Amino acid sequence: MGDSSNIIVGTAGKAYAAIVGATFPTGPEVPWGVDFADMGFVTPDGLEEAMAEERTQLDAWGEDAPVVDLAKKRTQTFKLTFRETTARLLSLYYQVQMGKMTSTAAAADKKQFISFGSGSTQDTVEIALGLDVIYGGKRHRIMVARCGVSDRGARKHSPDDSSNYELTFTALSAPGGAQSVQHMITDVALPEVEDEEGTG
Template identity: 55%
Template structure:
């Protein structure tokens, strides 16, 4: 018979980024340490995770089905839409490093000028690599996903209108871990092995 306690619902979530190599938490309830930045409010649609595999199939004479398969590669993606406009999200969306942005302080004037951030885009770049952390939370149930190294593989269109928040839809693609370890580490509370 089934157990309703095993049904997990992502009621809310948090998403963090840090420079690649930043120390990750060692438990699902440990605080995100120095270097991790909270990316703020996210769209109610939450997180969309996709997994994929590329396989080689070995066929044998006289057999209709493969006799053996081998995984050539595994990949995945994590898609989230963020609602806040921050320097960290602008860096990820426009593939611009912080060193290539300029923050100009407000001036009283005359004329008065508000504080503003400026940067340029349009040149090819190698992408913006970060470490990524995601907490999926339902009461005291936490699923923590920690990805050692990601790049933004897809960016949704930004819409600016009076009907909706100007959002940042980002799809993160896990890359090989810098030390050769696990690319994606997961913690799930209240899930037993037996």
Template identity: 80%
Template sequence: MGDAANIIVGTAGKAYRAEVGATFPTGPEEPWGADFSDMGFITPDGLEEALEEERTQLDAWGEDAPVVDLARKRTQTFKLVFRETNAFNLSLYYQVKLASMTSTAAATPKKQFLSFGSGSVTDTVEVALGLDVIMSGKRHRIMIARCGVSDREAVKHSSEESSNFGMTFTALAAPGGAQSVQHMITEVTLPVEPEPDPG
């Protein structure tokens, strides 16, 4: 029988970024470490997570169904639309490393400003990404050890909407053979598997 308590509606969420190799929290309700920076407000569309697989099926003589089904490649993507114009989002959207940006201090009457050139294809920006999906006490935490931006929405500058940065992150192989993506979800129980029949 179904249990409505198991339904998660992401009423709020946060995204955090850090340098690849940063240490993730060990639990879904622990605070993010000093290495992680809040990426700012996200549009109400929330997080769109997708998992795609490329598979190879092997047939056998006389069999009417495949005898082997192999996963060749698994691609996980995470799409978010950020409302804030900050250095972290600009770096990822334009593929410019923070170290390649210049901040010019304010000097009355001139305002402080950030300047950078368009990123080159060799100036790849990769980050560790932390995502929290939150609903009335429940939390689904997703930790991506290494990822890059694989798709970008057009930025619209108008009087009717904020200048948003829509980005799709693709999980990449993690350093040192670690798990590329790790999930932690509160209040989800693990069922007890029945013991195999020894007879």
């Protein structure tokens, strides 16, 4: 018999960015540290999480089916569309380090403005990414130790919608051999696991 309380609907969520190497919270309801900056409003499409896997199968003489099935590589991606224009989102979209941006202060009748050149292929902008998916009292927290933007949607400048930033982040190997992606999900019971002999 199913249990409807186990159904998660992401009615709200937040995304946070920090420098690679930042310390993640120790639980799904622990506040994000000062190293993590809120990345702003996300469109109602929410978060799209995907897992791709490359596998190698080894055959054996006289066997009809593969005898070994090896995972060669797993690629995890996280796609969000942000509404706000901030220096960090400009940095990620145009692939230019924030340290290479220039801010000119307001003066007299001139507004403050930011200026930069689009990043070259030699530039790499990587972040630590924190994601919260929220439904009522439940929370699914995803922590990506190191990631980069692997795909970008086209930006549309029109009166019909905000000029959004559609970004797909790909998880990269974490510093120091740590886990590249960690998940924490509240109110999910872990059943007793039988040992390899099935004796409990």
